[in-house]
Amino acid sequence: MQKNLPSPVKKPFTLLRRGSARVARGAAPEIAISVRDLIVGFGDNLVLNGLDLDVRRGEVLGFVGGSGTGKSVLTRAILGLTPKRAGRIELFGSDIDHVSRAEYDALERRIGVMFQGGALFSGLTVKQNVQVPMREHLKLSPRLADELAMLKIELVGLSLDAADKFPSELSGGMIKRAALARALALDPELLFLDEPTSGLDPIGAAEFDDLISTLQKTLGLTVFMVTHDLDSLYSICDRIAALADEKVIATGPIETMLASDHPWLQAYFHGKRARQFDPSVIKRGANGAGL
Numbered sequence: 001m002q003k004n005l006p007s008p009v010k011k012p013f014t015l016l017r018r019g020s021a022r023v024a025r026g027a028a029p030e031i032a033i034s035v036r037d038l039i040v041g042f043g044d045n046l047v048l049n050g051l052d053l054d055v056r057r058g059e060v061l062g063f064v065g066g067s068g069t070g071k072s073v074l075t076r077a078i079l080g081l082t083p084k085r086a087g088r089i090e091l092f093g094s095d096i097d098h099v100s101r102a103e104y105d106a107l108e109r110r111i112g113v114m115f116q117g118g119a120l121f122s123g124l125t126v127k128q129n130v131q132v133p134m135r136e137h138l139k140l141s142p143r144l145a146d147e148l149a150m151l152k153i154e155l156v157g158l159s160l161d162a163a164d165k166f167p168s169e170l171s172g173g174m175i176k177r178a179a180l181a182r183a184l185a186l187d188p189e190l191l192f193l194d195e196p197t198s199g200l201d202p203i204g205a206a207e208f209d210d211l212i213s214t215l216q217k218t219l220g221l222t223v224f225m226v227t228h229d230l231d232s233l234y235s236i237c238d239r240i241a242a243l244a245d246e247k248v249i250a251t252g253p254i255e256t257m258l259a260s261d262h263p264w265l266q267a268y269f270h271g272k273r274a275r276q277f278d279p280s281v282i283k284r285g286a287n288g289a290g291l
């Protein structure tokens with residue numbers, strides 16, 4: 001997915017059209033992201049064709065699909081970075097094609113994005129990277145900006161002396177944590193994670209999964225996570241959505257994926273590199289039942 005993602009991070013929503021429709025008011029919608037009949041293509045290459053997807057508030061949704069099927073394109077379309085040909089995308093109940101400038105700014109502040117590879121600004125320290133979204137959206141004194149950045153750095157499990165290091169001085173795992181700290185800079189409700197465990201060794205990947213899971217629970221986050229990591233899908237995802245044939249072909253808990261007879265899901269979840277089904281590692285709901 002990295003090939004199409006900006007580096008360093010490009011501002012999400014830059015392609016949003018700013019109309020005049022009002023943001024839905026009243027009770028908070030249960031659906032954080034709603035996508036309907038989405039069509040995205042490049043020339044003759046139709047990548048997404050009639051895609052529907054809901055991401056519920058407070059869930060971790062794992063988004064899977066073969067290489068080149070359009071996971072990145074969907075993520076970028078939701079973030080307003082890739083234009084669509086047709087369809088409707090709502091964030092927190094607001095149609096992103098019809099929000100005013102003020103509503104757009106407010107939406108942007110509710111979202112954090114961790115791009116694959118981190119997409120940190122190489123000329124800025126970790127602390128300065130974390131402060132980039134704060135500078136864009138908040139009017140903070142330097143002292144408060146420093147204190148807040150240090151809090152985020154601590155939150156993701158980095159030692160405080162990492163704050164003054166440049167990305168080139170960090171390990172792969174530290175870069176991911178720094179990128180996560182930046183994604184959390186504005187206390188978002190919705191977090192986009194792009195292959196967060198790729199490139200980590202199994203222990204580092206498991207630790208990162210635990211971190212995401214802990215943060216999601218303690219901060220009440222909704223998480224949209226593109227991943228190829230079966231361990232993440234089993235252990236931290238409430239539901240999984242699978243992309244194939246230009247659409248979401250299945251959504252549901254891991255059991256739904258395991259039971260599907262779609263050839264791609266069969267190959268992915270039961271193929272040579274799949275793991276043995278172990279119910280004890282599946283994420284459990286509050287009542288102890290599988291979700």
Ligand SMILES: Nc1ncnc2c1ncn2[C@@H]1O[C@H](COP(=O)(O)OP(=O)(O)OP(=O)(O)O)[C@@H](O)[C@H]1O
Pocket residue numbers: 001002004042045047065066067068069070071072073074
């Ligand atoms: N800006 C673009 N211009 C032209 N084609 C594009 C563009 N962005 C993506 N594509 C095409 O869209 C298709 C889907 O690409 P995408 O990067 O979304 O796949 P992916 O599912 O994220 O793959 P991977 O798992 O390998 O990262 C590919 O055929 C890709 O070449």
